[in-house]
Amino acid sequence: MQLSYWEVKNWFTGVDYTVIGSGIVGLNTALRLRERFPKSRILILEKGALPQGASTKNAGFACFGSLSEIIEDLKNHSEDDVLHLIEKRWKGLGLLRKRVGDAALDYRPYGGYELFLKQDESTYAECRAKMPFVNDLLRPMFKSDVYNLQTDRFNFGKTREQLVFNPFEGQIDSGMMMQALLKQVAAADIQLLNSQELIGYETLQDGVVVQLKDFSFTTRKLVLATNGFAAQQGISGVVPARAQVLITEPIPNLDLKGTFHLDKGYYYFRNVGDRILFGGARNLDFVGETTTTLANTKIIQDQLELMLKEVILPQHKFTIAQRWSGIMGMGPDKNPIVQSLSDHVYCGVKLSGIGIAIGGLIGQELADLV
Structure with a gap:
């Protein structure tokens, strides 16, 4: 040229x-x-x-880590390193909201939830046992407990009756x-x-x-x-990590607001108005998803649809409106x-x-x- x-x-x-x-x-x-x-x-x-x-x-999560993710991080990093990472995320969210403004972000402080499949006894038990320790660790930063147990009011399928709730999490329009x-x-x-x-x-x-x-x-x-x-x-x-996502058409009478984490963050979903945006399942094919190619694959999209049907929306019919993928940067x-x-x-x-x-x-x- x-x-x-x-x-x-x-x-x-x-x-x-x-x-x-x-x-x-x-x-x-x-x-x-x-x-x-x-x-x-x-x-x-x-x-x-x-x-x-x-x-x-991305999915538009204004979050700094689910309870199971933080527990997992504590196994691989020192307490100081984990606290430093969470502090950077919390400070970064504050910086974003200050620079852009909540209205321009369409920021919605609905809170975040972590749910557990009935078959995942070990993660559920570990989160319950270590929640007080993690709350103590984060209390100087947030001035109150970050995580607490709540009863599932969303009628999820194949999950534990109790969820972990985080009132400091929100969602934005990316x-x-x-x-x-x-x-x-x-x-x-x-x-x-x-x-x-x-x-x-x-x-x-x-x-x-x-x-x-x-x-x-x-x-x-x-x-x-x-x-x-x-x-x-x-x-x-740095290695690329593809994240596949889908979103449904509007669902009548959808009573679900918030951001949701499942399986140590490998699955994540939220409401976008009266739609459900759902992504994840990268752990089904780590090798295949270590790519910079923007595409969707049958193995992951099929799993996302199955989880939508059996876990997230067992009482609703839904139609997929769009599918896409994004490329993240990961490391050791x-x-x-x-x-x-x-x-x-x-x-x-x-x-x-x-x-x-x-x-x-x-x-x-x-x-x-x-």
Whole structure:
């Protein structure tokens, strides 16, 4: 593609900061850079027509971890590390709500629930036994108990009578969130170009040559906010993890509000008005779901439909309206990676499926590092 004089002059000359990825992290990074450097030229490049990771494809959970997930994390991390992770998520949610506003997020504080299949005696017993300990651990942060037992009033099938309830969890409209951030980016005079994929880059003494499919340009600093696609840019410690999701048509007389976790977070569902959005089952095929291909598979979609029919909506008929998938960034631990890759190249990746909670905070930390 040939660029005109005007295009080179107004888009690709004197670029101070180039952010790769227009998801939650990328947009928040650019906005923080504008706050720090009000006269700089900032450019965001996105390879898709819309963000290609998970920012507009997630379930819209404003959460920081179910009880069983935290118990599992405590087996693999120190108490201090787990508390630090939860603190970052809680702080990140607060930062997101402050930056965007609850109305623009369509934030709904319905609370979150964890349910347990009748056959999963061990997880249920462990959660009941360790709930007081986890509540004690989190009380200094939340000033009250986070988790408590409630009787199932939703008439789920094949599950235990009692659920674990978390009043601090909520839900948002992910599309509204991203549109609000995009409006802020435009208002801050930050350029955003879609359908521009990073092919490679070369670090120079005083900047970085950015190679796109059809042309290249020079930027002072390059910031990679590509999360699940980080390995494609040579960033180690991050593997892609596809998450498949479906949503039903409206269901008459649906009496279900909140965010719900099942099987240590491998299944998750919520109401979207009078629809049910349901995702997960990645644990059925870890190898197959370690991919950057946006697609659905029969094994997982069939399982989601079966769980809808037998567990979530045993008393309702439903029709599937849409199916989609998103790409997360995972690693051997849940600590995000915010680091310098060279003198002028930086990255903020590996959000471990909790991007709504920590994406804004990671963007801020990344911009401050730059």
